[in-house]
Amino acid sequence: MAGGTSIALGDAEAIGLRLVAEGRFPTLAEACRAGLRRLADDARFVDRLVALGEEGLASGIDDGFDIDAFVAETGTAA
Numbered sequence: 001m002a003g004g005t006s007i008a009l010g011d012a013e014a015i016g017l018r019l020v021a022e023g024r025f026p027t028l029a030e031a032c033r034a035g036l037r038r039l040a041d042d043a044r045f046v047d048r049l050v051a052l053g054e055e056g057l058a059s060g061i062d063d064g065f066d067i068d069a070f071v072a073e074t075g076t077a078a
Contacts, residue, residue, distance in 0.1 A: 002009075013028070
């Protein structure tokens with residue numbers, strides 16, 4: 001991509017510039033890319049949680065599950 005992309009960061013620019021000044025990133029562009037990678041990771045994590053929740057709901061209810069026995073066995077408070 002010739003020329004790159006220009007975006008307005010608003011108040012977030014000050015945060016990015018502070019991270020650069022602290023030496024955490026070499027440039028503001030690198031700080032922005034790291035933020036976008038984090039957002040992508042978070043989105044994948046949420047997508048996986050939703051998929052697992054849907055899988056759990058689709059599996060139905062186990063009528064044989066005994067919560068009291070589970071708590072006693074694992075020491076986990078219900």
